[in-house]
Each structure stands twice: as C-alpha cells, then as structure tokens.
Amino acid sequence: MSTLNLDVYMPVVILIALALLVAGGSLFLGSLIRPQHPNKLKDTAYECGEEPVGTAWANFNVRFYVIALIFIIFDVESALMFPVAAVFKRFNEIGLGGTLLMSILTFTLVLVAGIVYCWKKGDLDWVKSFNQTNQPTIARKE
C-alpha cells in the first residue's frame, strides 16, 4: 500500500462532511430562532383545503417499475462501456481500432435490439393502451 496515495479522495470526504455541516448547521441555527407552534390543523397534509381522504398511495402503477428496470439495464450497460470507451483512443493509435469497434458495435446493437423489443411491446408507453380491465385499481375503503 505504500505507493497508493489516497489523498485524492480527501476533497470528496471533506465536501460530504461540509454538506452535512451546512444542512445540519442551518437547521440547527433555525431551530434556535424560529417559532414552534404546532397545532392540529397545521400538521395535516395539504389537500387543497379539504380534509385528506384515504391513504396516500393506492394506485398500482407498474409503469414506474418497468421504467426503473429498463433504466437499471442501461445503467449497467453504460458502466461496462465506460472502460472500453476510455481505451478506444489508445487502441486506435496502435492499429487495433477495427476489432474494438466491432466489439463496441456488437455490444451496443444487442442492447438496441432490447430497446426495440420494449418499444414494440409497448413497455415504453406511459399511457396504458389496452382494455378497461387493466385500469389502475381504486383504493379500497377498509
């Protein structure tokens, strides 16, 4: 470990600590000066002037989850692409650029196939386009 110099991560740690300090400090400072008069009406959630009805989350919106899944796949793909893209220039100068280009193209085109599949099957549509039975369910009153 003698040649490993971790001083380059110091600013990261310092800045995270500073962020916590700024947030905590300003909130603490505020708690000394600001008024604190809780009453029942102020503590209820805002629903445009009405009394809040029902629980806060009753819909089963699966499209959020599908988007998150597709995002994760592409995120991992980009994480794998980064090191290969970083050495592409060097490989190009040596002369091995063609083979690496083929690899990058194959990698990307496989994932393009994936997104084309999702597109065609309607997973990327935000508004559901099929029949009525698949409308989001309304909250059940217990």
Place this chain on the structure above:
Amino acid sequence: MFSNTLFLASALLTIGGAIAVVYSKNLMHACIYLLASLFGVAGLYACIGADFLAATQLVVYAGGVVILMLFAIMLTGGTSNKINRYGLEKIPAMGNKKTFFTAGFAALVSAMIIIKILLPVFSVNKVTTLSANESSVEKIGTLLATDHILAFEISSVLLLGALIGAAVISRPRKEIHD
C-alpha cells in the same frame, strides 16, 4: 493517516448500515440503511485503489438498485400494513437476541475459517498495487477489450435477457372478458 481514516469510516458505514438494515422494523428505513451500507462498500473499494469499481458501485448500486428497491417497496405496499390479510406478520421479526448472537458468531467463525484457507493463496500471489497516478480504468478497459472480450459480449446478451425477462414479468396480464 488519511487512508486509515477513510478505511475506518467506510468500514463503520458498511457494518453499521448492515446491522441497521437487519434491525430496522420499517422496510423503507431498511432501504435507506442499505444505501448507507453500499456507500461504505464504495469507500472500501476506493481504499484499496479500485477507483473504477468504487464509481461503478455508486452509479449502479447507490443510484440504480436502491431506487429500484424503493419503487418495488412502494408498488407492493410493503409499508402500509404490517399484517397481511391472513393475519400473519408481513415482515416477521428476525428473531430474538439469541438468534442474532448465534448468527453473528457463526458468521465470524466461517470468516475465520475462510481467511485461514485463503491466506496461503494471498501471500503467494501478492496483489499488485497501483502506483499513485495509474488508473485502474485503463487496465480494466484493456483487459475487457483483449483477454475478456467474450465476457464483455456475453454480458451484453445477459443484459438483453434480463431486459426482456423483466419486461415480460412486469407486463400486466390482459384479461379476457366475454
């Protein structure tokens, strides 16, 4: 001195986060502690010089998988009631103090056994440390492009399979009405 501080902080964050995940009774809070634990793991990777791995950990895990888990918890209503419709606890208690103690002790013993077995392996093949300026990104990139090109391409096919599988599973089933 800073490397010691960084290691200590990352290790505390990892272990503390993990213990908090197991202890917490609220699923959302457990997810947040998991986020802290993954941050600690990224710090540990940075301590041993695997900077690209640390950044990947942050991007994929802290930025992606945690959001995915949070969405999944929201959509399956894991936080609303603690008792499901059969009267059973949705998130049963992990056990009492005896369970924790036994599990922790077993983990410690197995860790010691594994380290003892692997110690000769590590002392023979010394892990090469990077010099201060060198980047692990170039090494990983070169290896991915030359020696392990098949792994690189297979991983893209694996990701394609995961994408299609996820899309198929989460697609709502069309019900046929007469």
Place this chain on the structure above:
Amino acid sequence: MNSTVVSYFSQSNELTSLIAGLSKLLGFDASSLVAFIIFAIFAGIIVAVMATIGGLGTYAERKISADLQARIGPNRVGPFGLLQFLADGVKMILKEDIITSNADKFTFNLAPVLCLVGVFATLAVVPYSSGFMLADLNVGIFYLVGMASLVGVGVFLGGYASNSKWSMLGGMRGASQIISYEIPATLSIIAIVLLAGGLSMKTLINGQGGAPQDWYLFHNPFAFMGFFVYFISALAETNRAPFDLPEAESELVSGYHTEYTGMKFGLFALAEYIEVFVVCGVAVALFLGGYKVPFDLGSGQILVEKLGLDGMIAQNIGQFLELGSFFTKTLILYYVVIWVRWTLPRLRVDQLMTLCWKYLTPIALFNLIGCAVWMYAFNGKSIFTLLFHAAASGGGHH
C-alpha cells in the same frame, strides 16, 4: 499525483518550505496534513462561492424572467435588488418547521440532506481551472454521474416521507424522470470519452483547445448532436422547466416538496440551483473546451516569454484567465437554462417519458455509434483538421 489544488501550490517554494518547517515541528511528515488543510480551505471557498451562485441564481432567475415578461423584478433589497437572495435565505431560516403528523420523520429530515450531499459531492470534480480543481479523480466523470443520481433518491424519499398524495405522485414522477434522463446523458458522455480517451476531467479537457474549432462541440457532427442531447437530458435531470413536472405548480401543488417548510425547502432549492450550475459546468468541460483559453494563455508560458514575469506569478495569472473562461462559459449556459424555462411550456408526463425513451435514447445511441465509427475511420481527427489540413497539404478534398 493527479494535478489538484495541492499539487499546483506545491510548485511554489513557499509551500515546500512550509511543509518542511511543519514536519520538523510536528515530528512526522506534514505533507498530508498541509494537503488536508489546503483542501479544506478550498472546499470551504468553493462551497461558499457555489452557495452564493445558487442564491444569485434565484435572483438572476427572477430578474431574467422579469425581463422576458416586460417587468422589473426585485429591486428593493440592496443595489438593483442584488441582496434579495440573502433576504430570502433569512426568511427561510425564520419560518416555522412543520412536520405533518402522518409523515415519516426520519425520511422527512433525510431527503433534503441527501439531495445536498449528492450535489456537494459533485463539486469535487468540477474542473474550475487546471490548477484549482479539487480532486482530479481518474474516474472523474463517472463519479459525477453516480453522485447526480443520489439526488433522485433524495427526491423520491422527499415525496414518500410527506405521506400526502401530491408529494407521493410528485416524488415517483420526479425519481422516474431523473433516472430515465440519466441514460441519454450518460450515453452522450460515453461518446465524448471515446473521443478523449480517458475518464478524468483533465483528460477530457486536454483533448480540446481554447479556440472554438478545437472544442469537442465542433469535432464531428455526432458530438454536435450529442451536446444538445446532453444538455436536454441534464436539464431534465435537474427537474428544470420545461421538465419541472415533479414540482408543477398548477398540477401537483408543489410536488415532492409540498409539505416542506422553511429551511428544508431552502435546502432543496439550493441543491437544485447548484446542480444546474454543475450540469452547465460539465457541459462546458465536455463540449465547450472547459477552462481552456484561446491562444494557450492559460498555461502562463506566453506571459513568461513576452513579459518576462516570474514563473509562479505567470501561472497564477494564467489560472485566473482559465477560471474566467470557465465561469463565463458556464454562466452563459446558465442564462440559456433560465431563458428556456420562461419560454417553453411544461411537458406532460407521458410526453416527458416519450421524449426520453423514444427520441433522446435512440439519438444518443446513434451518436455513440457514429462517434466510434468516426474515431476509427478518421483516426480521431476533428472535422476542421480534416478540412483545413487537407487543404493546406495540397491534397484535393472533395
């Protein structure tokens, strides 16, 4: 070590003598301690400058929007209303901090802190100038992408913790917007990494020059398109209009920060404005030549030759020129961001998602493939080099 503030100052004789003196005094090698002190001082300076820029950003937004709407905007507090943001800050600290009775207290308090931590951590790798960078990580740009996605977690937790319908919906939409638009942004960044050959911010900027024809923006048509894809995606990632559906005033009251009062809301707003600055800074670093000054004035060499100044002073002047170049370009982009907000109407949520997945992502993938093919075919030369050097060497160019 990669060049950072510390290594820049280590070139001066004063610092080396200071380190030697301290080492003798304390008994152990004080270079690490001095490095820590310098980093802490500069991090403090950068946080203060960024907070001021964030605050002035709110002021600039109100003034520019007033200009676009043919009115005057704030002009009471201080000269031309410049101290308005301080007054706003004081107001926010003094407001009562209400936590609704249904809210999840731990998460409610954590969400703005998480947003702020994510944004401040990205400040470490933003390249202000070649000498004043805080941390020139070898994985600089990748680390920045990772930290920016932490803001998405913060937005979602803010929406969830409030336990109100508007906040929940706003939080879910906000988080899915942020994660969706990360993909075209990251793909555009990969296209530039292809051109530059490295992940650290220094490598990305050193591949460009000071004059506009050396920027990556004009390197090839794919990078040109990539700039717009990145700019739009980054705008959507920071929840700025026309993508500000999570905080849409007319639809969701205030989205994920409906129930936040006082300073916690102030922290969300501060994080958003600083994030806009960081995103503009990254766009400048990747596409617009970063801190590079035309005619290579930034390195100070010309000053040494022409004016015969001392090496260190010339370098300092060069650094200030580079700082000026970076901040000018970033603030111009910041103005464009504010301009776009008050010009375009808000997008619906399905239009938002369609734009990302059906337009920007395919375009970004096309740019990526195009840049890779260009690099291979023309050996990484920019379009200007090909045109003008081919003409200069006498070879016929079609």
